[in-house]
Amino acid sequence: MGDLNAYITLLNYIPYILEGAKWSLVLTFGGLGIGFIIGLPVGVASVYGGRYTRLLLNIYIWIFRSTPLIVLLFLFYWGIFPTIGYKVSPLVTSILVLGLRSGAYQTEIFRGCIESIDEGQILAAYAIGMSSIQTFTNILIPQVLRISIPGWSNEYAGLLKDTAICFILGIQEVLTRAKIISMAIGIALLPYFIAGAILMILSYLGIKVLDIFYRRWSVPGLIKEI
Amino acid sequence: MNRDIILRAVDLHKRYGDVVALDGVSISVRKRETKVIIGPNGSGKTTLLKCLNMLIKPDKGRIWLGDEEITNPKINIYKVREKIGFVFQEFNLFHHLTVLKNVMIGLLKVKKMERDLAYEKAVNALSIVGIDRSLYDKYPAQLSSGQKQRVAIARALAMDPIIMLYDEPTSALDPQFANEVLQVIKDLAVKGVTSIIVTHHIDFALEVADEILVMYRGRVVESGAPKNLLSSPKYSITKNILMSGIALSNGLNHGFLE
Amino acid sequence: MDFWSSFITNLLEGIVNTLKILSISIPFSIALGFLLGFIKLYSNRILALLAEAITALFRGLPAIVTLMIIFFGLADFKIYLSPFWAATLGFILCGSSYISEYVKGAIRSIDVGQSEAAKALGMNKMQEQLYIILPQTIRRALPGVSNEITYMIQYSSLSFIVGVKDIFSVAITFNSLYFYSIEIFICVALIYLLLIAIANIIFRVIEIKLRYPK
Numbered sequence: 001m002g003d004l005n006a007y008i009t010l011l012n013y014i015p016y017i018l019e020g021a022k023w024s025l026v027l028t029f030g031g032l033g034i035g036f037i038i039g040l041p042v043g044v045a046s047v048y049g050g051r052y053t054r055l056l057l058n059i060y061i062w063i064f065r066s067t068p069l070i071v072l073l074f075l076f077y078w079g080i081f082p083t084i085g086y087k088v089s090p091l092v093t094s095i096l097v098l099g100l101r102s103g104a105y106q107t108e109i110f111r112g113c114i115e116s117i118d119e120g121q122i123l124a125a126y127a128i129g130m131s132s133i134q135t136f137t138n139i140l141i142p143q144v145l146r147i148s149i150p151g152w153s154n155e156y157a158g159l160l161k162d163t164a165i166c167f168i169l170g171i172q173e174v175l176t177r178a179k180i181i182s183m184a185i186g187i188a189l190l191p192y193f194i195a196g197a198i199l200m201i202l203s204y205l206g207i208k209v210l211d212i213f214y215r216r217w218s219v220p221g222l223i224k225e226i
Numbered sequence: 227m228n229r230d231i232i233l234r235a236v237d238l239h240k241r242y243g244d245v246v247a248l249d250g251v252s253i254s255v256r257k258r259e260t261k262v263i264i265g266p267n268g269s270g271k272t273t274l275l276k277c278l279n280m281l282i283k284p285d286k287g288r289i290w291l292g293d294e295e296i297t298n299p300k301i302n303i304y305k306v307r308e309k310i311g312f313v314f315q316e317f318n319l320f321h322h323l324t325v326l327k328n329v330m331i332g333l334l335k336v337k338k339m340e341r342d343l344a345y346e347k348a349v350n351a352l353s354i355v356g357i358d359r360s361l362y363d364k365y366p367a368q369l370s371s372g373q374k375q376r377v378a379i380a381r382a383l384a385m386d387p388i389i390m391l392y393d394e395p396t397s398a399l400d401p402q403f404a405n406e407v408l409q410v411i412k413d414l415a416v417k418g419v420t421s422i423i424v425t426h427h428i429d430f431a432l433e434v435a436d437e438i439l440v441m442y443r444g445r446v447v448e449s450g451a452p453k454n455l456l457s458s459p460k461y462s463i464t465k466n467i468l469m470s471g472i473a474l475s476n477g478l479n480h481g482f483l484e
Numbered sequence: 485m486d487f488w489s490s491f492i493t494n495l496l497e498g499i500v501n502t503l504k505i506l507s508i509s510i511p512f513s514i515a516l517g518f519l520l521g522f523i524k525l526y527s528n529r530i531l532a533l534l535a536e537a538i539t540a541l542f543r544g545l546p547a548i549v550t551l552m553i554i555f556f557g558l559a560d561f562k563i564y565l566s567p568f569w570a571a572t573l574g575f576i577l578c579g580s581s582y583i584s585e586y587v588k589g590a591i592r593s594i595d596v597g598q599s600e601a602a603k604a605l606g607m608n609k610m611q612e613q614l615y616i617i618l619p620q621t622i623r624r625a626l627p628g629v630s631n632e633i634t635y636m637i638q639y640s641s642l643s644f645i646v647g648v649k650d651i652f653s654v655a656i657t658f659n660s661l662y663f664y665s666i667e668i669f670i671c672v673a674l675i676y677l678l679l680i681a682i683a684n685i686i687f688r689v690i691e692i693k694l695r696y697p698k
Contacts, residue, residue, distance in 0.1 A: 063673075066677050066680045072673070074669050075673060078659055164549055188553075189557030192553050192557055193557070203544060281600055307604060316597050318601035332606065364697075378601075
């Protein structure tokens with residue numbers, strides 16, 4: 001089971017692993033951010049766009065939702081970026097790929113939320129003379145953003161877990177650090193579990209925070225509880 | 227004529243938090259009797275009925291089916307329920323089974339009957355309620371509400387219960403189907419099936435009941451044979467309910483059944 | 485082309501290994517997931533809580549961490565699982581945990597009247613679950629299960645971490661030997677896309693077959 005020394009050393013290096021959480025969060029929020037910038041417009045376009053637009057977008061969604069993350073990471077890092085001629089750091093590659101993937105998932109979230117908005121809302125907006133754009137910004141988006149928080153919560157949790165996969169590109173996040181420690185001191189269970197636990201805690205905290213926002217911004221009657 | 231008491235409940239109490247659903251209700255039914263329970267919504271009628279087959283456990287009070295005390299925790303309540311036929315307001319036909327399977331499943335899995343015998347009994351029950359063979363392979367979603375409820379009655383009947391409990395059998399029906407279901411229930415009662423029926427149809431109650439019980443706020447406030455209640459109701463609530471029912475049917479100028 | 489013939493041969497071996505893992509993990513995940521879902525809703529407090537705790541753990545941990553804990557972590561305790569079984573076990577634990585939540589949701593969505601009608605006929609808890617609840621749960625949980633299977637196929641790409649010669653490990657090996665990076669990873673991506681597409685078609689067919697006629 002490994003000698004006691006190993007465990008004591010581990011205790012000393014827990015802060016080291018914890019520091020990796022910073023990078024896990026950078027990856028997560030970077031990915032979520034890019035995903036949001038992609039996801040909301042694409043989500044809207046996939047509902048209101050023309051036939052060919054929707055087809056193209058669906059292909060994008062399909063590719064980035066169905067290809068394993070790790071394959072995408074390597075594809076971009078070893079394949080696409082060198083071919084284009086750019087030398088992109090592992091960190092940027094990871095954030096980009098996570099972002100593209102999150103964009104595909106967030107598109108689905110927003111699409112579902114947009115479609116669930118009562119058509120009557122839009123008709124009423126037109127009836128008082130709002131233009132499409134005004135309806136969009138003043139009526140549609142505020143409601144969509146509120147309704148989408150639960151789904152977004154899921155996306156946050158999922159993305160946070162996926163950041164662990166980025167260890168394969170050598171980014172100094174929690175799993176990489178746990179692995180380094182594990183190889184150094186000779187025990188594996190606890191270091192990896194600690195990495196996992198850190199992610200779980202971050203996940204839980206994030207969901208709680210989002211939940212608070214959800215309640216704060218919630219308007220009675222907006223959300224039809226299932 | 228000393229007929230056996232099939233079902234007897236004494237001093238039933240049930241509350242949900244602050245709400246008192248049953249406040250000391252007693253009822254007893256003899257063989258071949260038909261009792262009808264009427265009363266406004268929220269008077270505890272459904273709670274009472276669901277207590278009688280222990281779908282709801284009363285807080286206080288005892289219930290006997292024949293000689294067995296079914297409120298005794300040691301009793302095998304599943305065997306007891308086999309003998310009580312229950313028809314729900316919302317039919318509750320099993321969505322994933324055809325009409326025939328719905329009626330047969332209790333026989334096959336609970337009574338552990340042989341398939342051939344179960345089939346016979348099912349067909350028999352379905353013909354009593356007037357469901358044609360052509361509907362046997364249909365799923366509940368494909369039936370009208372009247373057909374659904376009749377199948378539900380057949381499902382309960384096929385188990386050869388010693389008493390039938392009907393919980394507002396027509397309340398969830400489209401109005402044009404109420405009659406076909408009430409007719410089936412009346413026919414069964416006339417044939418001698420011991421029944422307790424909770425209903426809003428006052429004229430049906432007057433026509434079919436051996437005794438009517440009026441419930442209000444968790445209590446039986448009055449009970450008696452139809453003609454006695456009509457001629458001398460003790461409480462205004464009884465009068466109101468009965469009068470509203472009769473006024474309705476007078477307006478229509480005939481009884482509820484063609 | 486020396487690269488291609490060698491690549492494809494090895495890829496086929498990788499595909500077979502991946503399929504071997506999936507062909508065990510998927511059925512067991514579904515079975516265990518259903519069992520856990522029912523336990524969470526129908527058994528006594530202690531078992532239900534235990535089931536909730538275990539599934540919460542494996543839903544909270546990233547799949548890759550779970551795999552590494554099983555393969556490398558258990559070695560601390562002198563338990564040495566083969567790469568194949570470590571990966572399979574890891575996927576079963578993760579997959580069943582997610583599926584149990586879908587099953588729980590599906591059971592909850594069945595109206596309570598179905599349960600009451602079953603009881604009214606004299607069915608006991610076992611009979612009620614087996615003959616009335618389970619058939620309806622299967623239909624309702626199908627979209628969720630299908631979704632989870634898609635994830636399992638994707639995350640099967642992680643089994644190379646514990647040493648399985650799967651599709652992705654072949655890709656990495658060849659990537660380090662040749663300069664065909666884009667070709668390699670696009671090929672691999674397409675394979676996964678194909679596997680997922682096949683799985684989706686299968687589930688669609690199952691869903692159509694299980695539909696009640698309206």
